[in-house]
Amino acid sequence: RACRLVRKKNFFFSLYLKIGKEILNHIENVILGIVTSLSNNEAPVLSLPNRSSWANISFDSAIGLQMSSGSSITTIRSDCPSSATKFGEKTQALLLKQFCFSWFLLNLSRFTCFHRDIYYNDTQLFGSQTTVDRIVDDISCMLKIPRRSLHVLATSKGLISGDLCYLEEDGTRIDCHSSSNAVAVSSNIGGIRNIVSSAKFVMIVEKDATFQRLLDDNFCTKLSPCIIITGKGMPDVNSRLMVRKLWDTLHIPIFALVDADPHGIEIMCIYKYGSAMSFEAHSLTVPSVMWLGLLPSDLQRLRVPDDALTPLSKRDESKLNSLLKRPYLTSQPGWQKEMELMQQTKVKAEIQSLAAISPDFLTSTYLPNKLRYGGWV
Known part of the structure; x- marks a missing residue:
């Protein structure tokens, strides 16, 4: 048992070095929020920066377009029909749990996957490849980290x-x-x-x-x-x-x-x-x-x-x-x-x-x- 604990400790140490403590903290906070809501019999809520509004985007000549620090937030509830539709045919709570835990486990295993892999993992759940692409972007924006840091890659067309x-x-x-x-x-x-x-x-x-x-x-x-x-x-x-x-x-x-x-x-x-x-x-x-x-x-x-x-x-x-x-x-x-x-x-x-x-x-x-x-x- 002691050996297993040591191996587990070493694994998490190397994990922190690989994907960063900050990234793991972001993912863990999202999971904690969902679990807390479910344990209190409350509908999980996800807050996302509004990426579709020009009011949330500023311009820096040295960088280009970037999200403003005070960007407005879009709140998506699992018990709201329009939000559930946005994230697919199933309820948003189910999708959020699957995504958050999938990303967490993906980083723990230190593997990478492609958008298409996620879609074909459950085509009925996601409905379309476009839905997966949008969710990946939303979660990446929510966590304020590139998709690459989550070990999720897109197939190139260029x-x-x-x-x-x-x-x-x-x-x-x-x-x-x-x-x-x-x-x-x-x-x-x-x-x-x-x-x-x-x-x-x-x-x-x-x-x-x-x-x-x-x-x-x-x-x-x-x-x-x-x-x-x-x-x-x-x-x-x-x-x-x-x-x-x-x-x-x-x-x-x-x-x-x-x-x-x-x-x-x-x-x-x-x-x-x-x-x-x-x-x-x-x-x-x-x-x-x-x-x-x-x-x-x-x-x-x-x-x-x-x-x-x-x-x-x-x-x-x-x-x-x-x-x-x-x-x-x-x-x-x-x-x-x-x-x-x-x-x-x-x-x-x-x-x-x-x-x-x-x-x-x-x-x-x-x-x-x-x-x-x-x-x-």
């Missing part, structure tokens, strides 16, 4: 290619130099080490179609050594973490190549300033991101044919107006000017519209000139 080699946590060597095949962004960015690169810049590419075109044209070696990465539209956390990791490690310029439309601009803003996950902004944002293209002013300057342009929809106009009201736009007069031009012309264009000038215009003329002569904002 791709990366170019002048880059590194080691995964398990020692696997990853070489991204291939001109024809991209490498999937790692699901464990924190475990990446020994990054080696001679790249002169990193270019974030909004869409997979454009990314594949750059690969086909061997863009990463024709102009100068570089790294290109895409989150295939709205970026996942791992793609954002990877861009941040490269910026922190290589200290090279970060450019964004997105469509000249409100959706593309919003994606670029997420890389640069953050999103609803503003409580993790310090590890997800890259304040130095520069807008390389496609700029609304490029459409006029290059005389892109009218039949390659598309009128802004009502939804586009609403999105653009919303973006122009974001707190960070005052620090980016160049971006603001481009967006106001889009507002005036009421047209948008995809990167592929440059093919209307010539099939290889993007890689043979547009990007080389932009990068050579400083055509970014």
Whole structure:
């Protein structure tokens, strides 16, 4: 019995070193609150920072968007039908207990799991993968710790290619130099080490179609050594973490190549300033991101044919107006000017519209000139 107690003590000591006393305290306090409520025959209540309100988000030019210290709180009760619906088909109390204890045991066992693992553990309970993703974000925000610290990872959807080699946590060597095949962004960015690169810049590419075109044209070696990465539209956390990791490690310029439309601009803003996950902004944002293209002013300057342009929809106009009201736009007069031009012309264009000038215009003329002569904002 004494030996078991010693082993148990040593285990918890190593556990505290691994995931931190503060994290365990956060988890234990949540569990204690639920158990106390249940023991008193009271409905458990969960208090979450309201991540959907801009009133709770402040802007720091060195970090990006971040949760305000006095953020309003959303209270979710297990005996409230609307709250139960928000967290799935079962009652919120059951879900909270399962989640809190699952995270606690997960850390005790020192294993990691993926969002999909949690969903498939009980598909009827959670209802959808989206529900799991939302709950993971809510609990992470509630505990004020990144999901990675809870050993919960998301499957990556992003791709990366170019002048880059590194080691995964398990020692696997990853070489991204291939001109024809991209490498999937790692699901464990924190475990990446020994990054080696001679790249002169990193270019974030909004869409997979454009990314594949750059690969086909061997863009990463024709102009100068570089790294290109895409989150295939709205970026996942791992793609954002990877861009941040490269910026922190290589200290090279970060450019964004997105469509000249409100959706593309919003994606670029997420890389640069953050999103609803503003409580993790310090590890997800890259304040130095520069807008390389496609700029609304490029459409006029290059005389892109009218039949390659598309009128802004009502939804586009609403999105653009919303973006122009974001707190960070005052620090980016160049971006603001481009967006106001889009507002005036009421047209948008995809990167592929440059093919209307010539099939290889993007890689043979547009990007080389932009990068050579400083055509970014």
